[in-house]
Amino acid sequence: MNKLLKSAAALALALGLTAPAMAQDTIALVVSTLNNPFFVSMKEGAQQKAEELGYKLIVLDSQNDPSKELSNIEDLTIRQVKAILLNPTDSDAASNAARMVNRAGIPLLTLDRGVTRGKVVSHIASDNVAGGKLAGDFIAGKLGKGVKVIQLEGVAGTSASRDRGEGFALAVAAHGFEMQASQPADFDRTKGLNVTENLLASKPDVQAIFAQNDEMALGALRAVRGAGKEVLIVGFDGTDEGIEAVKRGLLSATVAQQPKLIGELGVETAVKVLKGETVPEFQPVPLQIITQ
Numbered sequence: 001m002n003k004l005l006k007s008a009a010a011l012a013l014a015l016g017l018t019a020p021a022m023a024q025d026t027i028a029l030v031v032s033t034l035n036n037p038f039f040v041s042m043k044e045g046a047q048q049k050a051e052e053l054g055y056k057l058i059v060l061d062s063q064n065d066p067s068k069e070l071s072n073i074e075d076l077t078i079r080q081v082k083a084i085l086l087n088p089t090d091s092d093a094a095s096n097a098a099r100m101v102n103r104a105g106i107p108l109l110t111l112d113r114g115v116t117r118g119k120v121v122s123h124i125a126s127d128n129v130a131g132g133k134l135a136g137d138f139i140a141g142k143l144g145k146g147v148k149v150i151q152l153e154g155v156a157g158t159s160a161s162r163d164r165g166e167g168f169a170l171a172v173a174a175h176g177f178e179m180q181a182s183q184p185a186d187f188d189r190t191k192g193l194n195v196t197e198n199l200l201a202s203k204p205d206v207q208a209i210f211a212q213n214d215e216m217a218l219g220a221l222r223a224v225r226g227a228g229k230e231v232l233i234v235g236f237d238g239t240d241e242g243i244e245a246v247k248r249g250l251l252s253a254t255v256a257q258q259p260k261l262i263g264e265l266g267v268e269t270a271v272k273v274l275k276g277e278t279v280p281e282f283q284p285v286p287l288q289i290i291t292q
Helices: 002-014 037-053 066-079 094-103 128-143 159-175 189-202 214-226 240-247 259-274
Strands: 026-031 056-061 083-086 108-111 122-126 148-153 178-184 208-211 232-237 253-256 282-285 288-291
Touching: 026 037, 026 066, 026 259, 037 056, 037 214, 037 259, 056 066, 066 083, 066 094, 083 094, 083 259, 094 108, 108 259, 122 128, 122 259, 128 159, 128 208, 128 232, 128 253, 128 288, 148 159, 148 189, 148 214, 159 178, 178 189, 189 214, 208 214, 214 232, 214 240, 232 240, 240 253, 240 288, 259 282
Parallel strands: 026 056, 026 083, 083 108, 108 122, 122 282, 148 178, 148 208, 208 232, 232 253
Antiparallel strands: 253 288
16 A cells, blocks of 8 residues: 555656645535626636635536526536535525535535525625615715616526615615616626616606616616716626726726625635634625725
């Protein structure tokens, strides 16, 4: 046996592998979509932290499809990864994926969006309710009470969309806003553009738009400029492009999350779990409102 171990060590040395590399454990990250800068940043944060801590990270893209997500999870349980970080496509639909991970005995952590059912070791996300209210408070600070507003909602069924809407509703009530419309645009820029164009035609006197992410906010911006209107637009996420639009005076504000930090904390927490350490059930990641 000693000869075999020595031979393996010699082979590793010859291949330029270190002992940690030979013994690398694998963690997986299942992302709702990589067709969104926010989740790309999350992935990058997770990859950097995994590399720093000496773990291999598998990243799978669910392409905003719950069935693809379930297939990804099934694949990972078969491959017996040590821990799974899940950013759900839909909090309700992802419950089946969560229960599959639970049955496999693999620690499950959720990032940015939670799951409705299933055992989760830790949930790492911004306080989306507080963020939605922050956006509404900003609008009130700029335009006062009784403002006529439109809300662009994210993907129905996601905890992020639900919580941001809940927070914004608190601001609507507190400041006496007139909610002229609240419609889904699925966190998508093109849909944000199309939905806003339609709403501007039927609600021409709207004063402010709250988009539940920067992608929809940027789509709404195109629609507003195309219609030749002056409408205050607030986004959410604090993506690079969103922040740049704020600096240029195109968007009024964005509620900035820290997706890279969410990814980093996800991997860091998973490693603690694998080492037998106790971790918080919920880890809030600070957010702030970015203005010009």
